[in-house]
Amino acid sequence: MLVFLFTNFLNEDIFLSLRLDAIGKVDEPLKNRSLSEFREISENSKIYVILPSNNITIFDLELPLLKESKLRPVIMYALEDEIAEPVINLHFCYSKEFYFDEKFLVAIIQKHLMQELQSKLLSHSIKYDLITSSWFALNIGESCVIDDTILINEKNFKGSIDLDLLESHSKYFTLDSQPLVFKDTKNYPEGTKLIHCDDRGLEWVAKRIFNNRVVNFCQGEFYYVPKQHLTNNYAKISAYLGAFWIISLILTDVINIFVLNTQLKKYTDKISVIYKEFFPKSSQVISPKFRVGQILKESGASSSNNFWDIINKFTNSIYLNSATELVKVSEMRYKNKSLVVKITLNNFTNLEQIEKNLKSSGAVYKKLNINDESGKLVVSMEISS
Known part of the structure; x- marks a missing residue:
């Protein structure tokens, strides 16, 4: 669901708002609400804050598509001669979605208005999703009357004009479209054909913006991300990292299993060769441990556990x-x-290390014979557990 908060009369007590459902139909009507009422209808909903069109100025500015780091200062100073007020006091809003025929559509608003609005929303703990203007409800070639203002989106003029001043501006441009008027419209432009709409003016604005692209004024120094969006982003990042970690573990295990299987095959092949030497008549390789256990039993040993314990040590x-x-x-x-x-070693240092290891394992050993053969140390020893 999407809640529209209109700032025409935003103050401590009044929140002019409405809510649209998932398909863009009004399910909470346009009316003035208290802060608690507004919070009630905006719970679990996105919030669009809509500025009146007479607070902004619209320009079509011909520019190449530059990088973001260069674009904002270029736009500011390209329009400096077109604006009476110092550019440092103005906030320039644009979007690459509104870049056509090598022209940017630029909306300009005074910085102090944005500062006051964002401060007021913050003071009420209103976590909004974007700030834009009612002007963006218009399609190209349309005009409409909201309150005492006519909003115009035509090739030769974009913006809004007070109805009282429309006639005096007629020498600068001709209104080509037939203005839309609504059931709550009280003042009409004179001398022009009108199109009547059954919606209330701001209801029509909300429905149009629900489907239209808009320029979000929360950019540049007024950039803003709702806390719940940050929380959602953190949750998504955590989920991605968790999934990556699990995939890494699985991949590591798969690689380890592959390496172990490769090593197992290597040793199995070696065992098979040795096994065939000792048991040439055997048709298949049986576990060497099982074979040794059988031989030990045949030789009268009560248990093979002692043998394997000594071998292990x-x-x-x-x-x-x-x-x-x-x-x-x-x-x-x-x-x-x-x-x-009987083992062959390189030197006595190696023998001392083996004896030390046997002693630490708890094995009992004694040297039976030590010989020097071709510079190597040949040692016979008896080991028991």
């Missing part, structure tokens, strides 16, 4: 060694709950 002692690549296991025998291994 021994292999960890090798892998915890800083020079793992220099350790070669050439023989391994298991008997009477002890594991006898």
Whole structure:
């Protein structure tokens, strides 16, 4: 839903407003409301603040389409000679949606009016979505009468004129369109054909702006974003970051699973080759742990747990060694709950590291034999748990 707040008579007590439903029909009529009544109809709705057209001046300004950082100062000083008031006191409003035939449509309003309006809205804690003018209800080639003012959007003139001054301005332009008048219109332009509309003037403005593009005056130094929009933006950003985080976790897990599967296949292939050497008649590779367990049972061992415990401690002692690549296991025998291994090392430092690792794991070990073969250290040791 969309609430329109008209600033014609905005004061501490009166809020002239109406509300349109999702398809642009009036579901809360145009009337003066108290602040509490206005808050009631604007709850969970967007709020458009509509300035009367006699507060603004409209220009068609021929300019190339520049970057935003250059566009605002260029517009200001391009219109400096067209305006009696110093440009520093004026707020220039435009939108690239209104750029046609290399011309910008520029709406100008005095800065103090924008400052007063925004301050008043802030003091009432009214979180509005945009500020614009009733003039933007007009399509090209149209005019209408709102209160005592005629709004005009024609090729030779854009803006608004008090009805009392319309005749005196006739020497500068000719009104080509037939003005729209409404059921609450009291004063009519003389000497011209009129088009009658059954809506009230500001109701018609609201319905038109509901469907039309407008220039939002909340730009430049008067830029404003409602707090609820910021909250929505923060919520969206949080949701996006959360989704990105979850996707990252899933992607990381997928990559890890792929790497693990690749490594598993590599080791499975190696195990298969070794397995075939020990069990050449086997038609398929059965878990080596299962095979070893069977052999241990056949040899009379009451349990294979002791064997795997010793193997685990021994292999960890090798892998915890800083020079793992220099350790070669050439023989391994298991008997009477002890594991006898024969390993080739580079030096005594590596042997001391392995012994230290075995000791820290709680394994019991003793060296059976140490030989020097071709500059390498060959060690036989017995390990038990």
